[in-house]
Amino acid sequence: EVQLVESGGGLVQPGGSLRLSCVPSGFTFSRFWMSWVRQAPGKGLEWVASTNPDGSERYYVDSVKGRFTISRDNAKNSLYLQMNSLRAEDTAVYYCARNWHYAFDLWGQGTLVTVSS
């Protein structure tokens, strides 16, 4: 089955760190751009970061630049999002998504990150 499964979410204090993981199955992970998209409670979708197939290019929304790092390990078939200096406004469900034809054609189920003291 073609799918993406995220993990690593949870409750973290402001200023803390968290690493999210996304494990794909059913397709050749190393051929695709991959992204993270988040959705704050009751709010809309917000693109967070993207990386190219070999991980050499990385792009971020301005609000997370310098705090978040997207990375991938094609040998381990995994995508990551390292989140540092977390803020209350980073509270959201974080989705892993596959890029295809300048769209996100495959999404994970999401993992909830809550930043609160």
Add this chain to the structure above:
Amino acid sequence: QSALTQPASVSGSPGQSITISCTGTTSDVGGYNYVSWYQQHPGKAPKLIIYEVSNRPSGVSNRFSGSKSGNTASLTISGLQAEDEADYYCRSFASGSTPVVFGGGTKLTVL
């Protein structure tokens, strides 16, 4: 404030057609044919329903169609069904420091 502007809500009766607009600028919607649309039911992950302005992925009903004129893209749903009640988001490629921009979302209510 979202980069792309969508109406907060639209509604229609079963069998009718509705259109959701997505307005951007020449730096995103107007400059590229890379607009996509997503359907999201409560508590679920988004689902791609239109890519590259007007293309439907395999398995998506032909009741969904997309178009673009200038800086505004549109999603039309014909023959409304109860199961179409959901939130809909547009997304575009954009030039500049943020290459991906979303609309704020539109809640579709099937009366």
